[in-house]
Amino acid sequence: KAGVTQTPRYLIKTRGQQVTLSCSPISGHRSVSWYQQTPGQGLQFLFEYFSETQRNKGNFPGRFSGRQFSNSRSEMNVSTLELGDSALYLCASRPGQGWETQYFGPGTRLLVL
Amino acid sequence: SQQGEEDPQALSIQEGENATMNCSYKTSINNLQWYRQNSGRGLVHLILIRSNEREKHSGRLRVTLDTSKKSSSLLITASRAADTASYFCATENNNDMRFGAGTRLTVKP
Numbered sequence: 001k002a003g004v005t006q007t008p009r010y011l012i013k014t015r016g017q018q019v020t021l022s023c024s025p026i027s028g029h030r031s032v033s034w035y036q037q038t039p040g041q042g043l044q045f046l047f048e049y050f051s052e053t054q055r056n057k058g059n060f061p062g063r064f065s066g067r068q069f070s071n072s073r074s075e076m077n078v079s080t081l082e083l084g085d086s087a088l089y090l091c092a093s094r095p096g097q098g099w100e101t102q103y104f105g106p107g108t109r110l111l112v113l
Numbered sequence: 114s115q116q117g118e119e120d121p122q123a124l125s126i127q128e129g130e131n132a133t134m135n136c137s138y139k140t141s142i143n144n145l146q147w148y149r150q151n152s153g154r155g156l157v158h159l160i161l162i163r164s165n166e167r168e169k170h171s172g173r174l175r176v177t178l179d180t181s182k183k184s185s186s187l188l189i190t191a192s193r194a195a196d197t198a199s200y201f202c203a204t205e206n207n208n209d210m211r212f213g214a215g216t217r218l219t220v221k222p
Contacts, residue, residue, distance in 0.1 A: 004155075031208075033210065035212070037153075042212065042213070042215065043201065043215075044212075045209070045210060045211060045212070050208075055208055056209050088153055090155060090156065092156075100161075101161050102210070103158065104148075104155040104157070104158075105155050106154055106155045107154065107155050
């Protein structure tokens with residue numbers, strides 16, 4: 001099976017812009033989770049989607065949103081970008097019944113100038 | 114917010130030595146997982162240990178879990194230069210997964 005793919009891999013934006021990142025899970029996986037990784041805060045959970053519904057949400061402002069499509073592909077959106085949003089954004093997929101291994105994509109590195 | 118705390122934050126050893134990393138957490142869990150990350154890339158899953166398990170092995174990896182102390186350890190035996198990476202523990206409770214800050218392991222050839 002193909003692994004988790006994320007697009008784009010690198011992105012440069014300026015403050016105030018918005019950005020949309022995409023994640024395609026492993027075929028058959030219905031759960032997609034998003035994480036933000038920064039040197040200062042480490043790996044922080046953003047949200048998890050399962051069968052097009054947000055199942056869990058981390059402690060991030062409303063500027064961070066996501067959605068999941070019927071084919072399990074997921075997108076996350078960050079509006080009104082701030083310098084502190086510069087990070088590696090990772091998505092992970094798993095079958096979705098819970099308590100399972102997560103398979104991570106390579107990440108999207110976002111730089112906000 | 115993070116749940117687990119890895120100890121030590123950084124570890125440097127010689128090839129062939131064993132490396133032990135510890136993880137402590139605060140709340141009850143369904144399972145605990147260990148991941149490896151090479152230089153800002155995606156995470157690679159190593160081992161999942163359920164809350165009712167005490168020890169698991171996978172190749173050169175051995176993971177223990179002590180739920181009474183809310184702690185876990187990852188042992189890498191006979192380390193290799195290729196094991197150089199950051200190692201993270203992640204706790205899961207009702208589909209809510211939280212990662213620790215990680216241990217940076219350097220294995221010198």
